Amino acid sequence: MTETEHSLEKWVAPCGTQEEVREAAAQAVDYRGDITLTLKDGQEVTGYVFNLNTGCNEPFLDIFPNNADAKQRVNLKDVMGVAFSGQDMAVGRSWKAWKERKEKEQA
Secondary structure, eight states, rough: OTTTOOTTTEEEEEOOSSHHHHHHHHOOOOOOOOEEEETTTSSSEEEEEEEESSSSSOOEEEEETTTTTTOOEEEOOOOOOOOOOOOOOOTOSSSSHHHHHHHHHOO
């Protein structure tokens, strides 16, 4: 990873308020690795978050859980924790990182 790249890998987002949950959910959608959601009922769901809808009465996110074949919809009001638990698959794969590697190889 270059100095200019930033990874959320292994980061546990603060989720003390619903606004913090929304912010963490927005970052989870952009993350290219697994996310672990801790729900208020104690359940944990780990998988790939691919959709967030905050423009409805019951904001939610959609996740492909690692232990199921179908997507799961999770209401944001039920989320009490968001952890960026999987490897960040996008680290080092930016255009800038590619260009820096090529320049090093040519030097």
